[in-house]
Amino acid sequence: MTTSATLLTLESDPTRLGDLQSRVDALCRDAGLEAVAANEFTTAIIEAVANSIRHGYRGEPGHPITVHWRCAQDRIDIEIRDRAPPPPAGFLDHRDMPPPAAESGRGVAMILAYTDAASYARIGAENVLNLTRRL
């Protein structure tokens, strides 16, 4: 592992997700996650950021999102912050996948499936989503 903490900032632009995915995947592998686990956790993070862009900021570009990466000996902690309106109460309770033909609604279920812990808090004007994956 060559880095223990990294702050990634991006605008609410879906075209930036490719960059973010490459960087997060590299960080996951560098932290010691195997390829499949790295891919899973990366997917969870990208889904969370995509939700922030699509649902939080309603697809409007130019709004700030930060992804704070912290790696400890036994786990990776991710903190995703944005300044969008708060999501619906209890949105992290949607653990079940929607029907196979549904065109959306899998994001939260995938986030929960690919993380060991997930929590949300509204702090001031910010949404703060914390995701953890054990190493």
Add this chain to the structure above:
Amino acid sequence: MNALIIDDAADTRLYVRALLEAWGYNTVDAADGLDGLERMREASIELVICDWMMPRMSGLEFCKAVRAAPFPHYVYLILLTSRSDKSDLLAGLSAGADDFLSKPVDAKLLRARLRVAERILTVQGLLADQNRTLRESRERLQQAYDQIQRDLASAARVQRQMLPPPDQLVSPFRAESLFLPAAQVSGDSFNYFQLNNELIGFYLFDVSGHGVQAALFSARLSASLLPTLASARTAAGTGAPAAGFPGPALFLSEVNTRWVEPDAEFDNYATIAYGTLDKQSGEAQIVLAGHPPPLILRHDGKIESLAAGGLPFGMFPDVDYEPQRVLLHPGDRLILYSDGVTECANRQGELFGIERMQCALAASAGDHRSGLTRELEAQLQQWGGTLDFEDDISVLVLERDSES
């Protein structure tokens, strides 16, 4: 519109010409088919009203001759006939006639038929214009494509010239290499160079993506990875001290920090294996930036792998890289490769993989003459079933001389 009236009866010619002139046509006439063809060669005729029965060349023969001739525009043919048999009409259509008009000529009917002819000729003219525009566009596109292909071929030649020779003695090491770009230009590159009298530097990297953008990134990165360009020399040149070289880990970290703008969107990044070889001791110091771990092929055929490690180059500023050390004994070989080798897929989608690569290397371990890379290339081509690979393939082998 220019019209030609062909009839061996002079009164009919005069009558039809008079009608057409009155309706705004420019007219010429001829007494039979052969004369008619002569008039067609002399002027641009779009409309022909032609009698069926004539001496020397009949109306049917004239129609066939017109359709066989390469006129630059469509010619609308109306056959004048007193025939009304279905077989005659079919013969006329087969010969190339567009319409028929009964004799004696009825002026109102002729006017109506001419309007049909004008409508069809107008559509034909539009189609011809559009076809000409399409043809010209296609020619311009072809010229642009040819120019791009020539430029890419030139770029590929320059890129290959930037690589070291595929087999070269860098005393006390021998270097051999394999370079199989997926497209004309590649994001892969490698090199070795004299750092100073004691050390040989080397690298192999793989830029994300393919094509021109990756190749330009690759060219820029190649230049950045040569320490103190002013003093370092390629292996072919004389060794000059690369004063102040801080070691591969710190050097790569410094280049990475200079390269990356914090929070900037990145178009490409690279995985790199970068290192030095001590000419006296045979010790290799190798830094990996997200790159597949190099292999060590010992002189007795055993294969070892370095540990994975390091973040890819160009993604994050302030990345610390950690060197791995390995001692190369006489006859040992250090093998750097891009993931195009292990991720080369066969027709079933199965990857070549690290195990097959190790087997290929082990099989030719005892043969220090024929070269590992040629054997590996043959196996990859056999595995992939093609000479064109989906990803760039590059391999650099550095062997410590058995006599050193």
